[in-house]
Amino acid sequence: MPQTLSVAIGQYSDKGRKELNQDFHAAYVPAEPQLSAKGIVVALADGISSSSVSQVASQMSVKTFLDDYFSTSESWSVKKSGHRVLMATNSWLYSQTRRSQYRYDANKGYVCTFSALIIKSRTAHIFHAGDARIYRLRHNSIEQLTRDHRLQVSSEVSYLSRALGMDSQLELDYASFATEPGDTFLLLTDGAYEFAGDRAIIDSINKHADNLDQAAQAIGELAYANNSDDNITVQILRVDELPNADTEELYQELTQLPFTPPLEPRQHFDGYTIVRQLHASSRSHVYLAVDDDSGANVVIKTPSIDLRDDPAYLERFLMEEWIARRIDSPHVLKAYRATRTRHFVYIVTEYIEGQTLTQWMIDNPEPSLEQVRGIIEQIARGLRALHRLEMLHQDLRPANVMIDSSSTVKLIDFGATHVAGVQEMTSGASHLSILGTAQYTAPEYFLSEPATERSDAFSLAVITYQMLTGQLPYGTAVAKATTRAAQNRLKYQSARDHQPSIPLWVDEALRKALRPYPYRRYDDLSEFLYDLRHPNKALLGTQQPPLLARNPLVFWQSVSAILLVAVIVLASQL
Template identity: 40%
Template sequence: MNPSNTASSRLRVTVGQSCLAGTKDQNEDCTGVRIGAGEDLRTKGVAAVVADGVGAASGSKVASETCVQGFLSDYFSTPDSWTVKTSAQRVMDGLNRWLYGQGHAEGLSDEKGYVSTLSAMVLRSRTAFIFHIGDTRVYRMRDGVMEQLTRDHRSVVSRQTSYLNRAMGLNLSLKVDYKEVDLEVGDCFLLCSDGVHDWMTDDLISEVLLSSKGLEHTAAELTERALAAGSDDNVTSLLLRVDELPESDMEEAARILGERPFPPLLDPGMKLDGLEVEEILVESTRSQLYRVTDLENGRELVMKTPSSNYRDDKEYIARFVAEEWIGKRVSHKNLVQVVQRDRKPTFLYYLMESLDGKNLAQWLEDKKGKPAVEEVVGIVKQIVDAVRALHRKETLHQDLKLENVIISDQGKVCVIDYGSCSVAGLKESPSDKDEEVLGTLDFSAPEYRMPDSEKANTRADQFSIAMIAYHLLTGGKCPYGDKWEKADNLRDFHALEYIPSYRYQAMVPVWMDGALKKALRVSPSSRYPSMSEWMHDMGHPNPEFMESRHLPMMERDPVKFWKLISALLFVLVVILMVLGDF
């Protein structure tokens, strides 16, 4: 029987791998394989990665591990409607930006930072998708003939000297080699580091691959042979053999799940994919939110569905699908979690955990606009923790406002709504930017509203959180008064005058207001360079903000002022009582 005609209902592979430090003290290579479980095997397939941290770089080990772990994790979190090429390239771009940024944050030069080679392969349906940068390699053995599928990104200076000219984390401009090859049953793929292929001839590698031993044994033999040949580097080999292939027509029919139909408008009592609608939470022109019950386990969830107004809007659909991916990429106690069920949806929607509590606008109203200062700082700290988790995934929230923060009766905060999030490396087209101003006008940073302003970064989210803090401390006031909403250019914004929060709430210390003022500056470069520095100043007096010592004590430190007044009144009462006895 011709192997290429052999097919089953699913893709099945056998894996073997070996990764050794060799003669080095530290293993800066990393390798990994992830086989999709259940429906993921059909929609995502099998992913295999080999990375080799560049030895001259101080973060080489971290870089290679980040490449492997990040690729395997983030690729399987991408929307099912994205192609393999789109998913992998966007994931790699995000990883590259993180590695590059980490190196520069530590003051390291490009070649000394967090740098790694990366060869990744995704087997999906009857196709192998190869993504490659650096000098790790991918080979294919088919019908006894071995073929190298990648080329080394290495510049040779002399016989003894060469250097990598492309790698992950080397610079922000990422150029990845991409190739698609068909699959046949019996194909065997080898991914290996230069510690192996630089010390073994192709004939020797081919000889080992053609041995009848198991893949684990074969992978180990490759690394051992390389070391025996004198390899002074880490040695890594990863083998995948295709044992079964699915029917291509059935697989490709389900390739773009983004073509699932929009669900109809739902009413309480209606059922969809084993979910029963309990309540309509929100209905807007852009989407609907429903509280639903999973009939299989009784779990209460929230379903978000797209608005039929955008049924033919590809950009809207792409953004909607991206929301689910963003929610699946991050996991933090203060971020709403996207829920994945075993049962695949037949319509376009996604599910989130159901949260108990109320949003901060309702909470502030219940407090009659006068929550305790310490309570507000505790809430803001939780919001910062949540947003920093997004930032670690190169994601800006861009719509932080009172209504998008839920607080439970126990005081636990949860940030919701990924609809306006921006992920570094995702497509940026004119239609994305011209669609509308992301976020809410009252809380969005000035850079979103000014034409030709610098591109928004993490300090834009810092501004919005500071806006939330100011609103909570002052009972809903704006730090720039009524002129804030009308400002739409640089001149307007720089003409605004900051109103100290202690003018509205006497219990806010001057130093805390100084920290708020800095986080709320119009120019992003004048705000705090990091969230952690801002939160430190929100909880600890910064001498920089204590220069106004000519201010009355009540404004400099209201808590201390009222404690002193209380003590004086107590002494006065005691004196009057003593005099009364005479």
């Protein structure tokens, strides 16, 4: 039977010898689907004794983290989600201090340490700022996973160097670790770990293995008995069971249903009436259908029966609809929400009445520059909608771009799309090095290097070049360049060689967007789009064009003058 993530948690907190407990802690184990999508969270914050409002910061930081982390997009990675939430929390705390009577003394403001542990799938993620600690106990050996952010002035005097709310900018430690069943993680404030030794902590956990709340209390009481003079907070999380490494939730859902039988026009299928086949390949079949309940035209896509034993293919197939459901953009294909139970393996999307960009380019072999700009800018809006959710399309090509009857451009086909948040909970079987079409794929894929948003931007620039010239900037050379040295030898062929009417500054924008090395391209899509409409003097200055291109009149006047001088010299010799 497939396993799910299962943990045991114990917690204890006490004010100790202080008048007020400025620590705050919490843990949350969500139900599915959030358990798989976001994981389990344990967090604590420790206030600073010099501040009378630090306990407010501690409570707010922990509560906000648990609330906001689970509200972030499922497509975001744990790292991005955690960073976004904590940066926002830090800004709020810092602004509260700046608006208070403590604005000139941060040590009395809304400041606290913060440490969090997130277990998602088979990986532990840690966020940390301050001097609380996170430990891992494995095979009766304890290891500190965080470092103390304290500035040691002398053997007796030290200061907290990092904390939430201390500064407008937060420097946060992040790390991730593979976990094993039986791993036990501990989150301790300094009032606990400074007065309870490693051996005593291990013994307490082993003694109370069936009740981790009692184990946490035993550690806290031991620290108090050893004269701890601070608040004491102990959190323990033991990993009892992890998801199967080779079984994905999406794949499980998919294979529980039978494969779709061959479909024919006028056939009634699962509440739809098949109209006609739109496309067929060795990987899938696409049909136009009508929803019998609503009368809406929809597209039904079914997987290839020949690939039913390929888990990587099946995962990617189901992910297409998952992605389409999570993006709200007029320039991205929408999933169709049916109210009926599905009895077969297929996906349903909106029907776009129009044509692919491939067909549009055939019908418009010499488009104007403005037509190209209009289409490319709409494609870029669709890409931005993906990128905002930490998704990379990875197969951007004319065949995967639709233009509807109102000239609205939409991205389709997410079978190769990389989703950071899902990547963290998959086995890796579905993540091949190259999933896109070679002619439009960025060079870094052929070096097995990580893809970035610049990779999608490269594909967009290839499409731009092709629309303007009818050619590809490097032909088939990119796919053959599988080493850095080979890629360094790639030579960009000026778009003006194919279409002299293209402005020089547009050609230079394309040259930059199509550089083989990703970090020499544009940092952002908006920069490329801007340079397609506005001459970039910086680019023109780096690539001096020949005189013929810059000023044809002066060039031919110069040639005529040289020829005239030559004629005069020859005549004088005769």
